[in-house]
Amino acid sequence: MQRLSNWINRKDNHSISSYVFTTPSNRSKNVRHFLTPLHRSLPNSKRPAANKKFAKTKMLAQISGIALLSLPAKSLTTALFTTQAEAYETVMASQTLTLASVKGNSTYFSTDRFEHGFGFDIARSYAHDLGVDLQVKQYDSDADALAAVRKGKADMALTTASTKLSTESGVASINISCGFDSTLVANGLHPKTNWSFRSSTDPLAIKASHFLCDDGQLINTTKIANFYDQTLLKDDYNRKHFEQTLTANLPSYKSSFQQQASAYNHDWQLLVAMGYQESHLDANAISPTGVRGLMMLTNNTAKAMGVSDRVDPYQSIGGGARYLEQMKEAFAEVPNPDRLWFALASYNMGPNAIKSIQKKIEKDGKNPNSWSNVYAYMSDHASQNSRYVQCMDYVTNIRSYLESLKMQTV
Structure with a gap:
């Protein structure tokens, strides 16, 4: 993604x-x-x-x-x-x-x-x-x-x-x-x-x-x-955009988020946070690289997840939920709460990229199942791989949106 x-x-x-x-x-x-x-x-x-x-x-x-x-x-x-x-x-x-x-x-x-x-x-x-x-x-x-x-x-x-x-x-x-x-x-x-x-x-x-x-x-x-940066939604523009998008778009998709979250054992507000990060809850969103829909699925991922219409909100949310569940299963050995961050990072970069980082961390004698170690590795090597910067922001932003949804601060 x-x-x-x-x-x-x-x-x-x-x-x-x-x-x-x-x-x-x-x-x-x-x-x-x-x-x-x-x-x-x-x-x-x-x-x-x-x-x-x-x-x-x-x-x-x-x-x-x-x-x-x-x-x-x-x-x-x-x-x-x-x-x-x-x-x-x-x-x-x-x-x-x-x-x-x-x-x-x-x-x-x-x-x-x-x-x-x-x-x-x-x-x-x-x-x-x-x-x-x-x-x-x-x-x-x-x-x-x-x-x-x-x-x-x-x-x-x-x-x-x-x-x-x-x-x-x-x-x-x-x-x-x-x-x-x-x-x-x-x-x-x-x-x-x-x-x-x-x-x-x-x-x-x-x-x-x-x-x-x-x-x-x-x-x-x-x-x-x-x-754990807390400044994202303290910025006036970001906060208002988040707030306005939730007010305008979420009511149309709330039941779909809740149903698909229940089907794949996710928290529905976590899926909302992901949807906002991916598309700003826009079911018709499309990127220059061809990913599209509310959860911004690639064509290959959509097919693998059984999604026939990527711009259909219910199908898109279901595809994203199913893919996230697979990412959680791919890192079953990682204890909570770190497993969620691993799954989100894999949703963004792919599981093989994260597993490759784990191997390098383990080779250095560090715990490969620690999110802080994975995050530190990406931070240290960000100049060599721009995808690391994108991934760090991706997971950090979703955490911020999730916390705001849970605390009802917006």
Whole structure:
């Protein structure tokens, strides 16, 4: 499949931003770090190298985990003399990292069996780094999530809580971007997305500081932030176009989306998001390369899916739904939620192209079933293959449209 048009505005950011980490115990001592943000829309961008200055400041930050963790003195005293088992010991004994989280576009998205999110994906990576499973407990507010950590009901929290709230809650917090806030801001994410722990001296918190501030992870965090970009529908033109198209066109096709989604075990709003990305919900759409219809099927794909009339909305949606189901089956070994992103990428590029990337990733000793690894590979090699840029945008846009449909933000 391929995109109908390139009208969607993407942002470019060529600036190099500096950040200051401030140690709570000494506000006058600052350590500056520098990192060049990565962007999907810059095919020629290169992976930033960790220079000597960056490596030195990173080492200093890792030596003193407390420099990245904010904790009131009273709580620190309690932590040092408490007899309660450290969270790290509990996690390793149970082989499960329990995360208290609050729904948000920067933290955790969980609706209608969809489970993903910027902060959630990085927490999954941390759990994988520890060699344990991740379990999420959802709370209604940042205060509730932090209270769960303080009371030992969760090992860590994922929130956008302010420094004041973290201090009042008696927890230690670390910025998920390790202080590189512009990486998040450039993608419309909350700049203070953070993890919180009962104690800054707990190995779980110290290891988290090392994990987040590692130069390789900083690059990975930037790429995950790019995938979870929230700016697409914040753009006034894009938002109005999406809103107007749904209002004008969706009522005519809603029952067809729902029926075909049910037939192939899909979420109907996911198919709507795909249809908007493919054709802007235009049943008569046709591209210069000959793909056509609401789901923009090629002639060969239409025949393989049993579609005799590509401009018939019901048939087109059915063909797209059936093809997506085949893509899911092609990546049955990939665990959820990553399987959906693999299926969408394959819908756009074809399964063989994605499987080829998986083989290259596995050869490098990385997990081939991780979407973040596949996305990172495409980002790193975008200058060599323009289809990678198209595919990254394709999956990212559909995720944005799906979330908006689910959250009813448009």
